[in-house]
Amino acid sequence: MALSSRLRSLAALSLAACAGTALAAPDNFPSRPIRLIVAYPSGGISDTVARALGEKLSAQLGTSVVVENRGGAGGSIGIDAVAKAPADGYTLGFSSTSPLTLTPHVSHVNYDPKHDIAPVMSVMYSPVLVVATHSFQGKTFQDLLAQAKAKPGSVRWATSGQGTIGHVMLEQIKAKTRTDLIMVPYKGAGQQLNDALGGQFEVMSTNASPMLTQHMQAGRLRPLAVGAPKRLESLPAVPTFAELGIPRANLTSTFGIFAPAKTPPAILARLNTELNKALAEPDVRDRLLKGGVVPTGGSAAQFAAAIRGEYEDNARIVREAGIKED
Known part of the structure; x- marks a missing residue:
């Protein structure tokens, strides 16, 4: 979900930071393969980054890291699998913070977001881009708002689903600009992108990804605005x-x-140290940056504090925007 000021500071931290001086993990950890559950389908930026980290972690720990994709429900299915796994360090999850900080405010989840999951390390933040399809004839975001005001209901805005970050972004825009923008919810980014290329709607909000970048560079999609702390180096005019x-x-x-x-805290500390080391590797950092995302890193305590703050922020946003479960 939203990268609050608490999380933005993580990007400036040393990627070599560790969780502290907790007791050492058991000498035999790990003694068998580690399962890394990716809470999204294969092929996306999340899957790419998780596999890159898994490869490094495997080499560093001397054991296999098996990546398992458990997509669905905006990441909640994958997080639920992690929450119900044995708490021995051999099951980890890779997900956005949304299943912990946003989804519980708008729909039912089968886990307790505050008590069933332990944050290990912040890995990256992904800018949210608003891009136009060939069905929109304007050139700027201001043009989009002008059309929505002149012809209410004529701008269809695709998101990845009810209660997702794209939905929250849309509600914030509607409240501020008082425009009539029609949300078209999807269940995932794949079909959303395919329909965007087919001009099935005027605009969509979606996370940065290598595939999205390719389509923007080819002129098939046009970026209008970005949710990020600052303009992206790859899109300086947006x-x-x-x-x-x-x-x-x-x-x-x-x-x-x-x-x-x-x-066990000692195992979490060991994993945090090794993950920070993996994230600091130049080839991993380059893979993230080329994919349009920004590496973060830092301690488990910092990540947990940021998630707590984000949970409270999202509770307010959802309440004020009137976002409810379908």
Whole structure:
């Protein structure tokens, strides 16, 4: 979900930071393969980054890291699998923070977001781009708002689903600009992107990804605005929502590594140290940056504090926006 100021500071931290001086993990850890559950389908930026980290972690720990994709429900299915796994360090999850900080406010989940999951490390934040399809004839975000005001209901805005970051972004824009923008919810980014290329709607909000970048570079999709702390180096002409006068829509998605809540602190500390080391590797950092995302890193305590703050922020946003479960 939204990258709050608490999480933005993580990007400036040393990627070599560790969780502290907790007691050492058992000498035999790990003694068998580690399962890394990715809470999204294969092929996306989340899957790419998780597999890159898994490869490094495997080499560093001397054991296999088996990646398992458990997509669905905006990441909640994968997080639920992590929450119910044995708390022994051999099951980890890779997900955005949304299943812990946003989804519980808008729909039922089968886990306790505050007590069933242990944050291990923030990995990256992903800017949220608003891009136009060939069905929209304007050139700027201001043109989009002008059309929505002149012809209410004529702008269809695709998101990845009810209660997702794209939905929250849209509600913030509607509240600030008082425009009639029609949400078209999807269950995932794949079909959303396919329909965007087919011009099935005028605009969509979606996370940065290599595939999206390719389509923008080819001119098939046109970026209008971005949710990010600052303009992206790869898209220097695209303004942030803060610049457009809608700071509460200036949202990003944050991703990290999680474990079952009762995983021993010593094991969590060992994993945090090794993950920070893996994230600091130049080839991993380059893979993230080329994919349009920004590496973060830092301690488990910092990540947990940021998630707590984000949970409270999202409770307010959802309440004020009137977002409810379908």
